Amino acid sequence: MTQLRDPQTGCPWDLAQDFATIVPFTLEEAYEVVDTIERQAWRELPDELGDLLFQVVFYCQLGQEQGMFDFATVVERISDKLTRRHPHVFAQADGQISGPITNTQELSQAWDTLKANERQQKQLHSALDDIPQALPALSRARKIQHRVAKVGFDWAELEPVVAKIHEEIDEVLIEVNKSHDDPAYSQEHIQDEMGDLFFAVVNLARHLKVDPEQALRHANNKFERRFRGVEHYVADSGKVIEQHTLTELDGYWDKVKQDEKAN
Numbered sequence: 001m002t003q004l005r006d007p008q009t010g011c012p013w014d015l016a017q018d019f020a021t022i023v024p025f026t027l028e029e030a031y032e033v034v035d036t037i038e039r040q041a042w043r044e045l046p047d048e049l050g051d052l053l054f055q056v057v058f059y060c061q062l063g064q065e066q067g068m069f070d071f072a073t074v075v076e077r078i079s080d081k082l083t084r085r086h087p088h089v090f091a092q093a094d095g096q097i098s099g100p101i102t103n104t105q106e107l108s109q110a111w112d113t114l115k116a117n118e119r120q121q122k123q124l125h126s127a128l129d130d131i132p133q134a135l136p137a138l139s140r141a142r143k144i145q146h147r148v149a150k151v152g153f154d155w156a157e158l159e160p161v162v163a164k165i166h167e168e169i170d171e172v173l174i175e176v177n178k179s180h181d182d183p184a185y186s187q188e189h190i191q192d193e194m195g196d197l198f199f200a201v202v203n204l205a206r207h208l209k210v211d212p213e214q215a216l217r218h219a220n221n222k223f224e225r226r227f228r229g230v231e232h233y234v235a236d237s238g239k240v241i242e243q244h245t246l247t248e249l250d251g252y253w254d255k256v257k258q259d260e261k262a263n
Contacts, residue, residue: 001054001061019062026055027134038217127151138212141202149206161204168197229256 004014029052036048060071083090127147131140148154155161172193178185205212233252234241241249 001057005061141199142206145203145206161207165200168200226256
């Protein structure tokens with residue numbers, strides 16, 4: 001990395017980068033790691049992890065050039081954090097947790113206590129401080145809901161969570177069914193209500209211990225797989241897809257689902 005960033009003999013592309021310009025590549029590489037794991041493409045995983053690690057090395061090189069930090073600093077910080085957050089494993093004289101931890105519930109409570117203390121030390125006053133804006137929207141919604149639940153702002157039962165989804169659907173339909181000539185009609189209002197609906201659905205996923213981002217990725221993959229199956233039946237029919245009625249395409253869709261069950 002030092003060689004790639006050498007002002008005289010380095011790579012022009014690498015020399016032109018800064019912290020901000022690398023961010024899109026970091027996100028892309030992180031998603032490629034996720035995709036590889038979900039596809040269980042284990043032979044590809046070391047390459048993808050290497051690509052992600054390269055992003056870390058790149059940031060560290062930039063930090064070193066600007067006299068802010070280097071790779072050793074990053075490793076030291078994560079080592080300290082792991083030790084600090086696991087006093088039940090790494091016995092510390094100044095550990096904030098006393099006594100052994102014997103189950104996951106105690107571990108979760110201890111983790112929340114440590115995180116709260118860290119936020120206090122950073123002078124973060126809201127339970128929602130330090131949640132990254134750049135998180136995917138579904139993941140950020142889940143994290144927001146998790147944080148507020150930790151301070152008691154949450155439903156204890158599933159029924160009101162589901163009722164809220166129905167309420168938000170009704171509110172979406174109210175906006176959609178307004179006449180376009182109605183001064184109250186607004187695409188922005190529809191977007192707002194759709195956002196509320198998504199947020200409510202994420203809350204249901206959280207209560208069901210389902211990661212919404214992962215669930216939607218799986219749904220996308222399932223739809224893509226089945227639609228490709230529909231296209232296969234379309235090709236066998238001798239007609240282009242635009243010549244099929246929706247009823248015919250739905251019939252192919254059902255066949256694809258049956259094929260999946262048979263296999």
